[in-house]
Structure formats: structure tokens, C-alpha cells
Amino acid sequence: MELMHYLTLSAILFSIGFFGILTRRNAIAILMSLELMFNAVNINLVAFNRFINPGEYVGQIFAIFVVVVAAAEATVGLAIIILIYRNWRSIDADRVNLLKW
Amino acid sequence: MIEQIVFYLFAFVIVASALAVVTMRNIFHCALFLILCLFTVAGIYVLLSAEFLAVVQVLLYVGAVAILMIFAIMLTSKLAGREIQMSNEQTFIGTFLSLIMVFGLVVSFSRTIFRLSDEVPPSESTLAIGRLLMTDYVLPFEMISVLLLAALIGAIVLARREGN
Numbered sequence: 001m002e003l004m005h006y007l008t009l010s011a012i013l014f015s016i017g018f019f020g021i022l023t024r025r026n027a028i029a030i031l032m033s034l035e036l037m038f039n040a041v042n043i044n045l046v047a048f049n050r051f052i053n054p055g056e057y058v059g060q061i062f063a064i065f066v067v068v069v070a071a072a073e074a075t076v077g078l079a080i081i082i083l084i085y086r087n088w089r090s091i092d093a094d095r096v097n098l099l100k101w
Numbered sequence: 102m103i104e105q106i107v108f109y110l111f112a113f114v115i116v117a118s119a120l121a122v123v124t125m126r127n128i129f130h131c132a133l134f135l136i137l138c139l140f141t142v143a144g145i146y147v148l149l150s151a152e153f154l155a156v157v158q159v160l161l162y163v164g165a166v167a168i169l170m171i172f173a174i175m176l177t178s179k180l181a182g183r184e185i186q187m188s189n190e191q192t193f194i195g196t197f198l199s200l201i202m203v204f205g206l207v208v209s210f211s212r213t214i215f216r217l218s219d220e221v222p223p224s225e226s227t228l229a230i231g232r233l234l235m236t237d238y239v240l241p242f243e244m245i246s247v248l249l250l251a252a253l254i255g256a257i258v259l260a261r262r263e264g265n
Binding site: 031 | 108112115116119120122123128131132135138139142145146149150151153154157158161162165166169170172173174176177178188189191192194195196198199200202203206207210211215216217218220221222223226229230233234238241245248249251252253255256257259260
């Protein structure tokens with residue numbers, strides 16, 4: 001398998017996540033699409049690590065950091081969503097527009 | 102040969118389940134397809150000989166993030182009720198922009214010349230990653246621990262009820 005296959009796969013996955021972020025209403029669904037984009041980035045990092053510099057593990061270590069930051073982001077994001085639901089009785093991203101000018 | 106078949110199988114499952122995540126109407130089904138997608142991405146990591154990262158993926162994403170998502174869905178949505186509208190009116194322009202993005206990414210990838218290496222990856226990667234995390238990358242490692250602690254405290258402070 002060559003690098004190009006993995007890069008194409010990650011480009012497709014990233015665009016699917018982008019589509020989800022643009023078109024979803026439910027805030028949790030938007031977070032899920034964000035996770036898809038994180039995974040696309042990680043596939044890219046690991047593929048470059050494997051095909052360009054397999055002796056060093058820089059790409060894999062970066063991917064581990066991305067996974068951990070994504071976990072922190074999901075934790076805080078879901079806490080915020082639950083708080084919004086408690087106050088608004090809705091997590092519809094089109095209706096919760098308090099910060100929108 | 103077998104590697105190619107496995108890669109195309111994984112790629113098909115990833116793309117199909119990711120499409121299900123962004124298009125299904127029931128948010129709970131979306132979460133289940135997200136778990137399938139994350140599992141298959143772990144399989145891709147194994148194909149790329151990053152076994153430690155595959156284990157981290159299964160532990161952290163499937164074990165923690167996806168379960169957290171399911172908890173949040175159960176706390177906020179009425180699963181048995183009528184299906185709320187899931188997508189907004191930007192479906193057309195969203196499809197258009199995503200297609201432009203995937204096209205642009207693939208074109209720019211295929212036009213770039215990468216300096217590929219013929220080196221075979223070492224079979225034992227976990228030991229080397231652990232050693233690197235404790236030597237060269239110890240500062241980012243500690244910072245990410247502080248970040249996790251901050252996220253933990255922040256989530257507790259945000260989600261607890263006022264008054265008690």
C-alpha cells in the first residue's frame with residue numbers, strides 16, 4: 001500500500017466530518033463530526049510517519065497528543081452541552097444563538 | 102495483496118459509517134456508527150504498524166469519548182419520541198463545499214512529491230514510543246496531563262448543579 005491511498009482516505013473522512021459540522025443541527029452530532037475530522041488528521045499523521053520516517057515516532061506521538069486533546073475537548077464540550085440543555089431545554093445549534101450578533 | 106484487500110475493506114467501512122454518522126436521523130444510531138468508524142480507524146493504525154496508537158484509540162475513543170457521547174445523548178434527547186429534524190437548510194452548500202474540499206485535498210496531495218523512505222518499520226514500537234515520551238517529549242507529556250486535569254475540573258464545575 002502506498003501513501004496516496006491513506007491520504008485519500010483521510011481527505012474523504014475529513015470532508016465527511018466537515019459536511020457534518022456544516023449541516024447538523026444537534027450540538028452532539030456536531031461534536032461527533034468533529035471527532036471524525038480528528039481521526040482523519042490522525043490517519044494522516046500516522047501515514048506520514050510510516051512512509052516517510054518509519055524509524056522515528058514523531059507522527060505517532062503527535063497522534064497520541066491529538067487523541068488526548070480530543071478527549072479533553074469532548075469532555076468540556078459535552079459538559080457545556082448538558083448545561084445548555086438544562087437552561088434552554090434544547091441543544092439545537094440553530095436556536096441556541098445567545099452569543100450570535 | 103492481502104494487505105490491499107484489508108485496506109480497501111477498512112476504507113469502505115470507514116467511509117460508509119462516517120457517512121452514516123453525518124446523515125442518519127436517529128442520533129443514537131449515529132453514535133453507534135461512530136463507534137464502528139473509530140474501531141476501523143484503529144484497524145488502519147494496525148495496518149500502518151502503529152499498534153500502540155491502535156490500543157490508545159480503542160481505549161480512549163471507543164472506551165471513553167464514545168461512551169461519553171452516548172451518556173450525553175441519553176441526558177439530552179428524547180430517543181423514543183418523534184424524530185426531531187437533524188439537518189439544517191445548508192445541505193446543498195455543505196455538500197458542495199465538502200466535495201470541493203476533498204477534490205482540492207486529493208489534487209494537492211497527488212501533486213506533491215514526498216521523499217518516501219524504503220525503511221521497514223521496526224516491529225517493536227511501544228517501547229520506543231514510551232522512551233521518547235519520557236525523554237524528548239516529556240514537557241508536552243506533562244503539559245497534556247495538566248490540560249487533562251483542567252478539562253476534568255472544568256467539566257465538573259460546568260455540569261454540576263448550582264446550590265448543593
